[in-house]
Amino acid sequence: MTHPADDAAQAFQVDLRGVVDLLARHLYSGPRVYVRELLQNAVDAVTARRALDPAAPGTVRLRAVEGGVLEVTDTGVGLTADEARELLATVGRSSKRDLELGVGRAEFLGQFGIGLLSAFMVSDRIELVSRSAADPDAPVVRWVGHSDGTYDLTTADRAAQDEPGSTVRLHPRRDLEHWLAPETVAALAAEFGSLLPLDVQVEVPLDGGGVAWRRVTEPDLPWRATYPDAAARDQALVAYCERALGFTPLACIDLDVPLTGLTGVAFVLPAAVPPGNGRHRVHLKRMLVGQRVDGLLPDWAFYVRCVVDADGLRPTASREALYDDEALLVTRDALAAQVRDWTVRTLRTPSRLSRDLVATHHLAVRSLALVDDEMLDLAAQVLPFETSDGTRTLAEVAAEGAVVHTTSLEEYRRVAPIARAQGLLVVNAGYVYDADLLARLTGRSGWDVRPLRARDVAQVLDELAPERELELLDAVTAASAAVRDLDAEVVVRRFAPQDLPAVLLDDRDDEHRRDVARAVDAADDLWGGVLAGFSTQPAPARRLVLNDANATVRRLLAGGPRPEVFAAGVRSLYVTAVLLAGEPLRTRDATTMTDAMTVLLDAGLRAGDDEEETR
Numbered sequence: 001m002t003h004p005a006d007d008a009a010q011a012f013q014v015d016l017r018g019v020v021d022l023l024a025r026h027l028y029s030g031p032r033v034y035v036r037e038l039l040q041n042a043v044d045a046v047t048a049r050r051a052l053d054p055a056a057p058g059t060v061r062l063r064a065v066e067g068g069v070l071e072v073t074d075t076g077v078g079l080t081a082d083e084a085r086e087l088l089a090t091v092g093r094s095s096k097r098d099l100e101l102g103v104g105r106a107e108f109l110g111q112f113g114i115g116l117l118s119a120f121m122v123s124d125r126i127e128l129v130s131r132s133a134a135d136p137d138a139p140v141v142r143w144v145g146h147s148d149g150t151y152d153l154t155t156a157d158r159a160a161q162d163e164p165g166s167t168v169r170l171h172p173r174r175d176l177e178h179w180l181a182p183e184t185v186a187a188l189a190a191e192f193g194s195l196l197p198l199d200v201q202v203e204v205p206l207d208g209g210g211v212a213w214r215r216v217t218e219p220d221l222p223w224r225a226t227y228p229d230a231a232a233r234d235q236a237l238v239a240y241c242e243r244a245l246g247f248t249p250l251a252c253i254d255l256d257v258p259l260t261g262l263t264g265v266a267f268v269l270p271a272a273v274p275p276g277n278g279r280h281r282v283h284l285k286r287m288l289v290g291q292r293v294d295g296l297l298p299d300w301a302f303y304v305r306c307v308v309d310a311d312g313l314r315p316t317a318s319r320e321a322l323y324d325d326e327a328l329l330v331t332r333d334a335l336a337a338q339v340r341d342w343t344v345r346t347l348r349t350p351s352r353l354s355r356d357l358v359a360t361h362h363l364a365v366r367s368l369a370l371v372d373d374e375m376l377d378l379a380a381q382v383l384p385f386e387t388s389d390g391t392r393t394l395a396e397v398a399a400e401g402a403v404v405h406t407t408s409l410e411e412y413r414r415v416a417p418i419a420r421a422q423g424l425l426v427v428n429a430g431y432v433y434d435a436d437l438l439a440r441l442t443g444r445s446g447w448d449v450r451p452l453r454a455r456d457v458a459q460v461l462d463e464l465a466p467e468r469e470l471e472l473l474d475a476v477t478a479a480s481a482a483v484r485d486l487d488a489e490v491v492v493r494r495f496a497p498q499d500l501p502a503v504l505l506d507d508r509d510d511e512h513r514r515d516v517a518r519a520v521d522a523a524d525d526l527w528g529g530v531l532a533g534f535s536t537q538p539a540p541a542r543r544l545v546l547n548d549a550n551a552t553v554r555r556l557l558a559g560g561p562r563p564e565v566f567a568a569g570v571r572s573l574y575v576t577a578v579l580l581a582g583e584p585l586r587t588r589d590a591t592t593m594t595d596a597m598t599v600l601l602d603a604g605l606r607a608g609d610d611e612e613e614t615r
């Protein structure tokens, strides 16, 4: 059943305090954005006035007046009393939207009709005194909005204000006075508005007393201004980067995407930064969106910081990020191509810059090479790789034969000393991106690239003479038994360097079992049977290769020590090999080390005691 009163359409009531709280906590990153919203309204008002009178002045002045009040005066279009009532007192009402299309009009920064409310984050009372440029007969309007959601509207004679335009006064909220302090306002106005196409000035106190106006806007976009020559332009851009981003760039890359009206500069960082750090300073219609905006370039471009201005991209409602739409996608692709082309061009031509770029940003070049074939070929020509024969490019390594690489840093550390001593060229692909990069290169025609196999190293280690092999048969069997529980088996070879007692080889791809299978095929019946027995056992994952050229190893293998001392000696060589490979000790390895040391120490002390006694 309905009551008659319910039939009449009711208007929504808005609790302003709730709305302001929502803006402050959930839309904007903080109260500081109130300065941006005030500047934006002033700029839009000037734009609207210039549509009526192209020669109208374009100035904005911000200053502190008595009682901590901030006053912002513009030479914009102003408002009539009706407009003030309709636009200022209705949340969500804006003069800047296209009524038919329901979207913001291209020439204005604002569109949602909520921006002025942000001033309530720092102010209890917003006052706007305005004289309209559109209606020459309109009286001066004084609108006062209160944070409790009420407002007063009064009018005064036009004589009260000589020129069209508006003055907004913010009365500070208790305990938030600091947001309206002149230095804070000057810093925020410079941050948000430095590229605005207007003359924006802030009155700041001087050290010695008194006040002065400080202009916070650049006269022109630094990358579009006219300079006497290219060198002067470069210098100005470097100076701008120092001012705006706080570093001296290695180089400046011009950016231009006509489709979305974007122009700007990508500044190449002077020092390496970790990947995933590509944040940019983005302006829309010359107002700052943010200093650390994401999504403008792909991940690999973390070696540049951009400063851009666009008029065809959309901000999110908070105006602190870019709306992720088709236009942004197209822009990102175009910008990526421009940064990439510059990088390829620079690396192609040997120069100091190309050397600096490789030295500083090799990680980024590696990252780009993972997604770009041309860059991959170029990277192979210019990027330094750690190899067992010093730092080389992959092209240099390839000139000598197959590019054989390790896939982890530990593996490289393990084999590098032996490889170096035997003249085996191994590339370390254990650093970020390298293994993927080499894997990509494997698929390119003209490249012979493969991961190092245990057999590669085993091959360069000299086999023992058959007599020596025979001599060591029992010792090797006992040594293997000593490390069996560590998932390793022992083989003995002779190799340089002599002072390296042992090395651990990963038996990747079960090479060991295949070696045995080969041996079974080749052996006569008796040996074949014995070997076949071995091949059915699960093969140990690692080979501990003892160096028969090392004096300590020879003494150990010569026999003599009691079995438990012998086993402790082999196990301590195992741990030494793990440590030499730079691998972290697992709990099991650490226990092995402590146990082996105890046995060896005990044996050493006992030998000392025996000597004492016999004396």
Ligand SMILES: Nc1ncnc2c1ncn2[C@@H]1O[C@H](COP(=O)(O)OP(=O)(O)OP(=O)(O)O)[C@@H](O)[C@H]1O
Pocket: 037, 040, 041, 042, 045, 074, 076, 077, 078, 079, 087, 088, 093, 094, 095, 096, 109, 110, 111, 112, 113, 114, 115, 116, 117, 166, 168
């Ligand atoms: N300084 C000013 N001069 C003239 N008109 C103004 C001024 N400030 C605000 N207005 C009027 O008040 C309206 C509401 O302003 P508000 O800042 O709340 O929203 P907006 O700028 O339209 O949109 P947005 O929420 O996207 O900023 C504006 O559309 C404009 O017509």
